[in-house]
Amino acid sequence: xxxxxxxxxxxxxxxxxxxxxxxxxxxxxSKNRDLxxxxxxxxxxxxxxxxxxNRAALIEEIENTLFREKLxxxxxxxxxxxxxxxxxxxxxxxxxxxxxxxxNQSNVDETLDSILEEMVLRYANEIAGNFKKSRFRMARSIVxxxxxxxxxxxxxxxxxxxxxxxxxxxxxxxxxxxxEQLRTMSTKGTIIMxxxxxxxxxxxxxxxxxxxxxxxxxxxxxxxxxFNIKIFAYFMNSLGAxxxxxxxxxxxxxxxxxxxxxxxxxxxxxxxxxPGGTRSRSGNIExxxxxxxLSTAIxxxxxxxxxxxxxxxxKIFIVPVTINYNFxxxxxxxxxxxxxxxxxxxxxxxxxxxSSSYKTFAFLFKFFTKGSNISVSIGKCMDVxxxxxxxxxxxxxxxxxxxxxxxxFTKDGHIISHNQQREDEYTRMLSxxxxxEFHIINKVFASHLVAFTAFQIIEKRFxxxxxxxxxxxxxxxxxxxxxDFKIVFxxxxxxxxxxxxxxxxxxxxxxxxxxxxxxKLGVINVGMFHAxxxxxxTKGGKIVSEDLNLLYYYHNRLKGYNLERHVE
Amino acid sequence: xxxxxxxxxGAGSFGSAVANKLAQKSDVLLYARNPNTIKSIESSRVSSGxxxxxxxxxxxxxxxxxxKCNTIFPVVPSANFREMMVNLSxxxxxxxxxxxxxxxxxxxxxxxxxxxxxxxxxxxxxxxEVIREESVVVRVGCMAGPNIASELxxxxxxxxxxxxxxNEVIAEGTRLLRSENFLVYGNSDLKGVELCGVLxxxxxxxxxxxxxxxxxNNAKGLLISRGLxxxxxxxxxxxxxISSFIGLAGIGDLVTTASSTSSRNFTCGFKLAEGxxxxxxxxxxxxxxxxxxxxxxxxQLAVDQGLKPQIxxxxxxxxxxxxxxxDAVNYLMRYPGNIDIDFL
Numbered sequence: 001x002x003x004x005x006x007x008x009x010x011x012x013x014x015x016x017x018x019x020x021x022x023x024x025x026x027x028x029x030s031k032n033r034d035l036x037x038x039x040x041x042x043x044x045x046x047x048x049x050x051x052x053x054n055r056a057a058l059i060e061e062i063e064n065t066l067f068r069e070k071l072x073x074x075x076x077x078x079x080x081x082x083x084x085x086x087x088x089x090x091x092x093x094x095x096x097x098x099x100x101x102x103x104n105q106s107n108v109d110e111t112l113d114s115i116l117e118e119m120v121l122r123y124a125n126e127i128a129g130n131f132k133k134s135r136f137r138m139a140r141s142i143v144x145x146x147x148x149x150x151x152x153x154x155x156x157x158x159x160x161x162x163x164x165x166x167x168x169x170x171x172x173x174x175x176x177x178x179x180e181q182l183r184t185m186s187t188k189g190t191i192i193m194x195x196x197x198x199x200x201x202x203x204x205x206x207x208x209x210x211x212x213x214x215x216x217x218x219x220x221x222x223x224x225x226x227f228n229i230k231i232f233a234y235f236m237n238s239l240g241a242x243x244x245x246x247x248x249x250x251x252x253x254x255x256x257x258x259x260x261x262x263x264x265x266x267x268x269x270x271x272x273x274x275p276g277g278t279r280s281r282s283g284n285i286e287x288x289x290x291x292x293x294l295s296t297a298i299x300x301x302x303x304x305x306x307x308x309x310x311x312x313x314x315k316i317f318i319v320p321v322t323i324n325y326n327f328x329x330x331x332x333x334x335x336x337x338x339x340x341x342x343x344x345x346x347x348x349x350x351x352x353x354x355s356s357s358y359k360t361f362a363f364l365f366k367f368f369t370k371g372s373n374i375s376v377s378i379g380k381c382m383d384v385x386x387x388x389x390x391x392x393x394x395x396x397x398x399x400x401x402x403x404x405x406x407x408x409f410t411k412d413g414h415i416i417s418h419n420q421q422r423e424d425e426y427t428r429m430l431s432x433x434x435x436x437e438f439h440i441i442n443k444v445f446a447s448h449l450v451a452f453t454a455f456q457i458i459e460k461r462f463x464x465x466x467x468x469x470x471x472x473x474x475x476x477x478x479x480x481x482x483x484d485f486k487i488v489f490x491x492x493x494x495x496x497x498x499x500x501x502x503x504x505x506x507x508x509x510x511x512x513x514x515x516x517x518x519x520k521l522g523v524i525n526v527g528m529f530h531a532x533x534x535x536x537x538t539k540g541g542k543i544v545s546e547d548l549n550l551l552y553y554y555h556n557r558l559k560g561y562n563l564e565r566h567v568e
Numbered sequence: 569x570x571x572x573x574x575x576x577x578g579a580g581s582f583g584s585a586v587a588n589k590l591a592q593k594s595d596v597l598l599y600a601r602n603p604n605t606i607k608s609i610e611s612s613r614v615s616s617g618x619x620x621x622x623x624x625x626x627x628x629x630x631x632x633x634x635x636k637c638n639t640i641f642p643v644v645p646s647a648n649f650r651e652m653m654v655n656l657s658x659x660x661x662x663x664x665x666x667x668x669x670x671x672x673x674x675x676x677x678x679x680x681x682x683x684x685x686x687x688x689x690x691x692x693x694x695x696x697e698v699i700r701e702e703s704v705v706v707r708v709g710c711m712a713g714p715n716i717a718s719e720l721x722x723x724x725x726x727x728x729x730x731x732x733x734x735n736e737v738i739a740e741g742t743r744l745l746r747s748e749n750f751l752v753y754g755n756s757d758l759k760g761v762e763l764c765g766v767l768x769x770x771x772x773x774x775x776x777x778x779x780x781x782x783x784x785n786n787a788k789g790l791l792i793s794r795g796l797x798x799x800x801x802x803x804x805x806x807x808x809x810i811s812s813f814i815g816l817a818g819i820g821d822l823v824t825t826a827s828s829t830s831s832r833n834f835t836c837g838f839k840l841a842e843g844x845x846x847x848x849x850x851x852x853x854x855x856x857x858x859x860x861x862x863x864x865x866x867x868q869l870a871v872d873q874g875l876k877p878q879i880x881x882x883x884x885x886x887x888x889x890x891x892x893x894x895d896a897v898n899y900l901m902r903y904p905g906n907i908d909i910d911f912l
Contacts, residue, residue, distance in 0.1 A: 385662075385706070397704045399657070407662040408706065411736070412572075412638055421735045422707075428733075429706065 013179075013214035016187050021133050024216035025190075025268040026240050030131040036263070040124045044259040045116055048252055058112060059096070065119070065250040066092060072247050079228045082126075092119065116252070123256040129219055129242040139235050140211050175209060176506075177378035177441060178319075181391070185317050185381050186215050189393055190268050192297050193218060194434055195321040196285055196442075197274040199328045200226070204235070206272060206321070209376050219264055220272035221257075221293060246278065258296050265300035265316060273297075275434060281338035283331065283556035285322070285438050289431040291424070298423050298430065301384045305406045306416050315393045315405065318386070318430065320379035320437040324508070326447045326525040328553075335553040339468070377441040377506060385426060386433030439560055443506045444496055450522030451554035453489045454480060454535055454543055456567040471548045480543040488567055490515055495566055505561065526554050573597045574744060575637030577652060579605060579626070580855055583643035584618040585717035586669055590641070591621035592747050598624050599633050601644075601652075616855075618721045634659030639667070639740055641711070642695075645856050646672025650698050657703035667709040667730065667741050670695045671765035672858040675865050687868050689806055694762040709737040710758060711745075712765040712817040714824035716831065720750075727751035729817040731761035753816055760808030764818040767802055768825055769833045769859030770866065770880050771795030775826035776837020777886075777893045791879075792826055798877050800911055802866060805873060810911060833859040840886060841893045863887060878903060 017023040029036055052058040069089055073081070095115055099108050185191060195206055203222055210218055221244035227233040242260060245253070265271055277290035301316045328334070380388050383405045387395040395403040408426070409416045457480050462470055493515070499505045510521055523543070527534045527550055534550035537543060545551045576587040579600035587598045598615070600606050606626050609615045615626075627633060633640060634656060644652050649670055660666075674693040693701065696708045709732030719726060730741035730752055738754035746752045755761050774795065778787045799822070800813045812818055825831045829838075836857040839849045846860070867884040870877055882900055885891035 387704075398701070401658065401704070403662060403704050405662075410663045411665075413661060413663045419736055425733050426706075 013183065013212065015214045016183050017216055021136070021216075025270070026131050026217050026219055027133060029219075029264060029267060029269055030129070033128060033130070036267075037121070037124045037128055040128075040256065040259045040263055041117065041120050043263060044120045044124065044252075044256040045113075047255045047259060048116065048120070051251065051255070055109065055112065058116070059099070061251055062092070062112075062115060062119070063096065065252050066096075068250050069248070076247055078225060078247075080224055080233075088122065119252055120256050123248075123253050124260065127242050127244070127257055127260050129240055130237045131217065131219075131240045132237075135234075135237070136217060136240070142235075144208065144211075172373060173205065173209070174373065174375040175213065175378065176375060176443075178380050179213060179378055181381055182319055182378055183213060183215065184391055185319075185389070185393070186270060189315040189317050190265055190300075191215075191218070191270040191317050191319055191381075192265065193270070193272045193319045193321055194275045194289075194294075195272070195323055196438055197276045197279050198283070198323065198325060199279065199330055201329075202274070202279075202323055203241075205323065205374070205376070207235075210272075216270065218270040218272040221261070221274075223278075254292060258292060258299075261293050262296035262300045262303070265297060266303055271297075275431065279330070279334060281334045281341065283328075283335065283338075283553035284559050285435070285442060285557065287435060287560065289434060291427045291431060294431055294434075295423060295427040298384045298426050301405070302409050302416065302418065302423065305409055306418075310406065315389070316384055317381040317389060317393070318384060318434065319381055320434050320441060322377045322379075322438055322442045324375045324377065324443045324445060326373070326445055327527050327529060329529070331527055331550055331553050332530060332547070335549045338553075339471075339549065342467075375443050375508065377443050379437045379441045382433065382437070384430060386430055440504060441506055443508050444511060444558065445508045445525065446510050446518045446522030447525035447527075448522075448554065448557045449489065449492060449496065449511070450519060451526050451534060451551055452558040452563065453485060453492055453567075454545065455548075455551050455555035456564060457485065457488055458545075458548075460567055467552075471552065473548075475544070478545055478548065482537070482541045482543060485543045486515065486519065489519060491566055492563055493518070495563055496561075499561060526551075572638050573625075573636050575599065575633040575640035577630075577633065577640060577642040577656070578644035579609065579615045580643065580645070581616040581618070581717040582669055582715070583641075584615040584620065585715075585720040586641055586643055586711070587615075587624050588618060588621050588721050589747075589750065590744055591624050593744060594623075596621075596624045597633055597636055598626050599630065600626060600628060603628055616717075618717070630656045631659045634661075634664070638663060639665045639744065641667050641669060642699075643669040646670050646674055646695065646858060647856065647861065649695055650674055650702065653698055653702035660703045660705050662704050662706065664705045665707045665709070665737055665740055666699050666703075666705050667711055667732070667737065668695045668699065669711045669715075670858075671712065671762075671769060673766055673862055673865050674698050675868075687865075688872050689869060692806065692865060692869060694759055694766070696758055696762060707734050707737050708732060708758070709734070709741060710762050710765070711741065712761050712821065713753075714816070714821045716824065716828055718830060723749055725749045727753060727816055727820075729753045729755050729761055729815065731755040731758045731812075731817070733758055755812055755815065755817070757809045757812045759806070760803060760812030761815075761817045763803040763806055763808040764799070764813055764815075765821060766858070766862055767799040767866075768795075768818070768822045769857070769862050770883060771799065771822055772825040772831055772833035773837035773840070773857070773859045773863070773883055774879055776831075776834040776839075777841045777897070778837075779834070780838040780841020781893060781897065783897070788826065792822060795826070795879060796822060797909070797911070798879050802875070802877055802880075804911075805869075805875065832857040836860065843892070845890075846887050860887060 021027060049058070052061050066089055073085055092115055095111055099111050102108050182191065195202060217240040219240045219242060222236050222241040224243045224245040226236060227243060244257060261271065273293045275289040275294055276286035280286060297316055297318065304314060383389055383395040385405060385408055387397055387403055389395050395405050397403050406416065407413050411417065458478055459470060461477070462473060496505065496507060500507050511518060523535055523537050530547070530550060532547040532550065534547055534554055535543060535545050573596060574590050574594045575597050576583055576590065577599045579598055587596050590596050600609065606628050609620070609626050613620050642652065674695065675687065676691050676693065696710055699705055699708050709730055711728055711730055713728040715726060715728055727750065728745065730738045732738050733756055742752040742754065771791065774791055775788060778791055796813065796819060799818065800810055803813055804810065825834060828834055832853060832855060836849055836853065836859065839852065863880055863883050866877065866880050870880065878900060882896040886893055886896050
């Protein structure tokens, strides 16, 4: 194994709740699952009603939902969809028809209320997680045991090494950053962890990280498509996931989802959002975040203040996390989808490339046996407005002055008011703060910089070509002389050191030392197990790419630092 | 909340006029930096040529403004804006609302001394961005539009734009300013509206020049329309939306400033047309014309970004490189004609 960086210490963490699993808020939530679903339903209904001003608008919203749901069932059915869906929609349709002929207004309202309740309840039941203590314990040990078996089998030689305990997951996945702060704050307030999202593996990986750090289980929204696969569904359910169906974009569903998240946070459940909403198709660090779920963090904080939870220790803390890979297995598919979307393809169907257990297993196996090291960087805790907090949960502004977070929700420092437009704006502000933090804690690997340098050199050769034509330039025009490459690489490397000095980015330990070694390591590692290599070094001493799309994908990881302007 | 005073920071001409406008509905606390100015205002009740309403109190204490007012209108020249915010910021809280009326830009030199001596749009900040950088205040807005100070105080019919991403800021600005003879429009594109006010000062100087040279009204129409195109072009680079530029704060303010002899920027251009040099012009004027500084900043930005704003470029040469106003006009008239409108 490569020596660990100076910032990384392999360590075992004790559980932050010494009393064990029974003290976890998520356990409480699942004990009272039915009650909680009822609460979610009530809150969603009142949300939806406040958004639809009158009866006609409500009817329109329901009709709209029906229409879209029927379309979804027809166009994009998944294995996980309940079989009685069509029948249910038909029954709602029939009731709506009834209403349209009913003259008695109070009857109409009553039926409408019952329709709405049925729909919301159905959604709430679908969304709700099903956390079970015993299953959690088992799933956790299976994940840890299973993955470390795979690891040992691949690192050492021979069949019997599958029982070796030489390598642990900690050797493979390095956790760096504000680990202690996260552990401390998780015993005080409610944590909302927001990681970058590049690969389907992220959910499982983060789940493992949380448990390796001794934290109680987090609830998280996992794409419903992952529940198509039985084995995934089992783990996800056990690990505290609730389900998010990205195909459903109707108001009723989205409000139910928000209520679920908001109420769970209010009850102190640590939560995990992938704020980009979906895996980064382009390979960029997320530039824009989905605001829907993020807004529930701000809402929950305001509601807690309204309930008089003034103590800094009961606050909601946002913790950005970046997951850094040399190699993303799905990269070829992701970048293809990205280019298609950018190419103005009108209809883009959420597809589901991991539909069979076999493919999934192959994926996991490849990842854990062959994949190069992964590093997970934990960012500093922030309040919901993006101010850093100290160990007591107090917020501090950029100039290190104490800030009372509650005052953001008032106009005079005293009376807390609910102003949706204000909170929407706060959500946008929080999202750009998170993006800023992502860039700061992001860890640059040699492979990222090698890909970035190569693509930039090629791009600058053809200033007149747009991206699509650039990706099609003939091979002989892509070749880069090693010495030319080295000059640009060194220049960019120095810029990155400078950024690091100014606290604008993090670097991996393999980015120091002899420059030829760094380049060599980088070239070996860029997307190392793709059939076609994003980059390689020829015998003649030239840098070439076998797949420019992939090169572009890995290069994108370093966008957003304004490094482009240093390449001529 | 209603018994709280409204704060105004800056007792210059526009600050005093804004204070008077606000005083029609609320008690106002007006901050002046210079203790001597305060004494003279208190005895004469006149501030920068405006007689102040009875319910305006003068102060020299920023802490008092922040303590007594939840809504504050900072109206100080862009050159002093950041310094003022640094001094004010320890007293501000997240519940404060700040609506500024300063039509200028803030330029921060590169902290990183090794990097090349150019500036990029990252170094250029609007006043609302300065407020956000220096304080915890998030509910920020600006007031912009054709608002000549003396006409405001005379209570002639007029309107203004309050821009902010927060509806509650717009509502608050409207509540405080709307009166029989004064309309208030809301706009959520804060940066665009700020840039309108900033960039129109460049064209106002050019308009002063065309007037000073007696080039006639056709030339003025030409200047205003080409000037607007240049404003939009620059405004988009800096992050504003086109729509704001064709509103009250854009074209509305531009037309007013480009034809008003009481505008400082216009006067500055007029004097340049008379053949005076920049130093002399600045000596003759008692308050700074924001446009002079803006031209310098935009010129630097243009060099960095490879932009070609013709009017700004020519004005830069007139101000700083000894080009005569006539030659600048001649140069612009020789420029090959282009497509009239290519941004809509």
